[in-house]
Amino acid sequence: MTKTVTMARMNSRQRRKLFEQVAARDGLRCQVCNRVGTHLTLILDHRNNIPNDNQLDNLQLLCRRDNYLKNPRRSKNKYVVDQRELSQPRAASAEFVKNSVSEPLFCHFIDATMREDDRILYEEAINSGAQVAGISPVTAKRYLDKLCSKAGPYQVIYDDLADAKFVELKRGPVNLGPHLIGGPKGPKDEA
Numbered sequence: 419m420t421k422t423v424t425m426a427r428m429n430s431r432q433r434r435k436l437f438e439q440v441a442a443r444d445g446l447r448c449q450v451c452n453r454v455g456t457h458l459t460l461i462l463d464h465r466n467n468i469p470n471d472n473q474l475d476n477l478q479l480l481c482r483r484d485n486y487l488k489n490p491r492r493s494k495n496k497y498v499v500d501q502r503e504l505s506q507p508r509a510a511s512a513e514f515v516k517n518s519v520s521e522p523l524f525c526h527f528i529d530a531t532m533r534e535d536d537r538i539l540y541e542e543a544i545n546s547g548a549q550v551a552g553i554s555p556v557t558a559k560r561y562l563d564k565l566c567s568k569a570g571p572y573q574v575i576y577d578d579l580a581d582a583k584f585v586e587l588k589r590g591p592v593n594l595g596p597h598l599i600g601g602p603k604g605p606k607d608e609a
Protein backbone atom coordinates (compact mmCIF):
# COMPACT_ATOMS: atom_id res chain seq x y z
CA MET A 419 0.00 0.00 0.00
CA THR A 420 1.48 3.37 -0.98
CA LYS A 421 1.55 6.08 1.62
CA THR A 422 0.11 9.31 0.35
CA VAL A 423 0.29 11.13 3.65
CA THR A 424 3.06 13.69 3.54
CA MET A 425 4.60 14.50 6.88
CA ALA A 426 6.60 17.68 6.44
CA ARG A 427 8.04 17.33 9.89
CA MET A 428 9.28 13.84 10.62
CA ASN A 429 8.78 10.61 8.81
CA SER A 430 7.19 7.66 10.50
CA ARG A 431 10.51 5.93 11.13
CA GLN A 432 11.93 8.98 12.91
CA ARG A 433 8.68 9.37 14.77
CA ARG A 434 8.77 5.77 15.96
CA LYS A 435 12.37 6.10 17.09
CA LEU A 436 11.74 9.32 19.00
CA PHE A 437 8.57 7.83 20.48
CA GLU A 438 10.62 4.93 21.88
CA GLN A 439 13.18 7.29 23.39
CA VAL A 440 10.54 9.44 25.05
CA ALA A 441 8.66 6.36 26.27
CA ALA A 442 11.87 4.99 27.77
CA ARG A 443 12.39 8.29 29.57
CA ASP A 444 8.82 9.02 30.76
CA GLY A 445 7.00 5.70 30.51
CA LEU A 446 3.94 4.96 28.42
CA ARG A 447 1.64 7.52 29.99
CA CYS A 448 0.10 10.88 29.21
CA GLN A 449 2.16 13.72 30.69
CA VAL A 450 -0.95 15.79 31.41
CA CYS A 451 -3.52 13.40 32.91
CA ASN A 452 -1.07 10.60 33.73
CA ARG A 453 -3.30 8.04 32.06
CA VAL A 454 -1.39 4.92 31.06
CA GLY A 455 -1.44 4.33 27.32
CA THR A 456 0.07 2.27 24.55
CA HIS A 457 1.91 2.90 21.30
CA LEU A 458 -1.48 3.07 19.67
CA THR A 459 -3.15 5.52 22.04
CA LEU A 460 -0.36 7.96 22.91
CA ILE A 461 0.80 10.80 20.67
CA LEU A 462 4.28 12.22 20.40
CA ASP A 463 3.75 15.91 21.15
CA HIS A 464 6.00 18.95 20.74
CA ARG A 465 5.85 20.89 23.99
CA ASN A 466 6.49 24.22 22.26
CA ASN A 467 4.15 23.36 19.38
CA ILE A 468 6.98 23.84 16.89
CA PRO A 469 6.64 20.70 14.77
CA ASN A 470 10.23 20.50 13.56
CA ASP A 471 11.82 21.08 16.96
CA ASN A 472 12.56 17.42 17.57
CA GLN A 473 14.94 17.73 20.50
CA LEU A 474 14.10 15.17 23.16
CA ASP A 475 13.54 17.90 25.74
CA ASN A 476 10.78 19.24 23.56
CA LEU A 477 8.97 15.93 23.18
CA GLN A 478 6.41 14.30 25.41
CA LEU A 479 3.67 11.68 25.15
CA LEU A 480 0.05 12.76 25.42
CA CYS A 481 -3.25 10.98 25.21
CA ARG A 482 -5.42 12.00 22.26
CA ARG A 483 -7.71 14.10 24.39
CA ASP A 484 -4.94 16.17 25.94
CA ASN A 485 -3.10 16.39 22.65
CA TYR A 486 -6.24 17.77 21.07
CA LEU A 487 -6.93 20.20 23.89
CA LYS A 488 -3.37 21.53 23.70
CA ASN A 489 -3.26 21.84 19.93
CA PRO A 490 -3.25 25.47 18.83
CA ARG A 491 -5.13 24.59 15.66
CA ARG A 492 -8.11 23.65 17.79
CA SER A 493 -9.30 27.26 17.60
CA LYS A 494 -9.65 26.98 13.83
CA ASN A 495 -12.85 25.03 14.16
CA LYS A 496 -14.54 24.72 10.81
CA TYR A 497 -17.59 23.21 12.43
CA VAL A 498 -19.03 26.45 13.63
CA VAL A 499 -22.18 26.09 15.64
CA ASP A 500 -24.88 28.19 14.05
CA GLN A 501 -26.36 30.28 16.84
CA ARG A 502 -29.42 31.11 14.74
CA GLU A 503 -30.16 27.45 14.46
CA LEU A 504 -29.92 27.11 18.21
CA SER A 505 -32.59 29.78 18.64
CA GLN A 506 -35.05 28.09 16.29
CA PRO A 507 -38.19 26.72 17.95
CA ARG A 508 -37.13 23.15 17.38
CA ALA A 509 -34.05 23.95 19.46
CA ALA A 510 -36.38 23.54 22.39
CA SER A 511 -35.49 19.89 22.09
CA ALA A 512 -32.62 19.33 24.49
CA GLU A 513 -31.42 16.50 22.32
CA PHE A 514 -31.18 18.79 19.31
CA VAL A 515 -29.24 21.45 21.22
CA LYS A 516 -26.91 18.83 22.59
CA ASN A 517 -26.23 17.33 19.16
CA SER A 518 -25.70 20.70 17.52
CA VAL A 519 -22.89 21.44 19.94
CA SER A 520 -21.38 18.07 20.71
CA GLU A 521 -21.42 16.63 17.21
CA PRO A 522 -19.37 19.48 15.66
CA LEU A 523 -16.95 19.24 18.58
CA PHE A 524 -16.62 15.51 18.12
CA CYS A 525 -16.13 15.84 14.35
CA HIS A 526 -13.52 18.52 14.86
CA PHE A 527 -11.65 16.31 17.30
CA ILE A 528 -11.59 13.47 14.78
CA ASP A 529 -10.50 15.77 11.95
CA ALA A 530 -7.75 17.35 14.04
CA THR A 531 -6.54 13.94 15.16
CA MET A 532 -6.51 12.56 11.63
CA ARG A 533 -4.44 15.51 10.47
CA GLU A 534 -1.75 14.53 12.95
CA ASP A 535 -1.87 10.81 12.45
CA ASP A 536 -3.00 8.84 9.46
CA ARG A 537 -5.15 6.59 11.58
CA ILE A 538 -6.66 6.25 15.03
CA LEU A 539 -7.87 3.23 16.96
CA TYR A 540 -11.62 2.91 16.58
CA GLU A 541 -12.21 2.44 20.32
CA GLU A 542 -9.83 5.27 21.10
CA ALA A 543 -11.65 7.59 18.70
CA ILE A 544 -14.89 6.85 20.54
CA ASN A 545 -13.53 7.15 24.06
CA SER A 546 -11.32 10.22 23.57
CA GLY A 547 -13.92 11.90 21.39
CA ALA A 548 -16.57 11.30 24.03
CA GLN A 549 -14.35 12.95 26.65
CA VAL A 550 -13.58 15.93 24.43
CA ALA A 551 -17.20 16.50 23.45
CA GLY A 552 -18.62 15.69 26.87
CA ILE A 553 -20.89 12.92 25.60
CA SER A 554 -21.39 9.22 26.28
CA PRO A 555 -19.39 6.65 24.32
CA VAL A 556 -22.69 5.46 22.85
CA THR A 557 -23.35 8.90 21.36
CA ALA A 558 -19.74 9.20 20.24
CA LYS A 559 -20.02 5.87 18.46
CA ARG A 560 -23.12 7.14 16.64
CA TYR A 561 -21.26 10.26 15.48
CA LEU A 562 -18.20 8.24 14.47
CA ASP A 563 -20.23 5.72 12.51
CA LYS A 564 -21.78 8.65 10.65
CA LEU A 565 -18.31 9.97 9.76
CA CYS A 566 -17.35 6.49 8.59
CA SER A 567 -20.52 5.88 6.59
CA LYS A 568 -20.60 5.83 2.78
CA ALA A 569 -21.10 9.59 2.73
CA GLY A 570 -18.49 10.32 5.39
CA PRO A 571 -14.80 11.13 4.90
CA TYR A 572 -13.50 8.19 6.92
CA GLN A 573 -13.60 4.43 6.91
CA VAL A 574 -13.18 1.74 9.52
CA ILE A 575 -10.61 -0.91 8.68
CA TYR A 576 -9.46 -3.99 10.52
CA ASP A 577 -5.68 -4.30 10.84
CA ASP A 578 -4.70 -7.97 11.10
CA LEU A 579 -1.22 -7.24 12.43
CA ALA A 580 -2.39 -4.96 15.22
CA ASP A 581 -5.53 -7.08 15.70
CA ALA A 582 -7.58 -3.92 16.07
CA LYS A 583 -10.05 -1.69 14.27
CA PHE A 584 -8.84 1.68 13.01
CA VAL A 585 -10.43 4.78 11.56
CA GLU A 586 -8.67 6.02 8.43
CA LEU A 587 -9.21 8.62 5.78
CA LYS A 588 -10.87 7.13 2.73
CA ARG A 589 -8.27 6.76 0.03
CA GLY A 590 -10.46 6.20 -2.98
CA PRO A 591 -12.17 3.14 -4.43
CA VAL A 592 -8.89 1.24 -4.95
CA ASN A 593 -8.43 0.68 -1.25
CA LEU A 594 -12.04 0.09 -0.34
CA GLY A 595 -11.38 -3.61 -0.23
CA PRO A 596 -12.60 -6.57 1.77
CA HIS A 597 -11.27 -5.11 5.01
CA LEU A 598 -13.79 -2.32 4.87
CA ILE A 599 -16.14 -3.22 7.66
CA GLY A 600 -19.72 -3.07 6.55
CA GLY A 601 -18.55 -2.48 3.01
CA PRO A 602 -18.83 -4.60 -0.10
CA LYS A 603 -17.71 -8.18 0.33
CA GLY A 604 -14.72 -9.05 -1.79
CA PRO A 605 -12.33 -11.96 -2.24
CA LYS A 606 -9.86 -12.50 0.59
CA ASP A 607 -6.98 -10.06 0.31
CA GLU A 608 -3.60 -11.72 -0.11
CA ALA A 609 -1.74 -8.82 1.53
Ligand SMILES: [Zn+2]
Binds near residue numbers: 453480
Ligand atom coordinates in the same frame (compact mmCIF):
# COMPACT_ATOMS: atom_id res chain seq x y z
ZN1 LIG B 1 -4.10 12.81 29.00
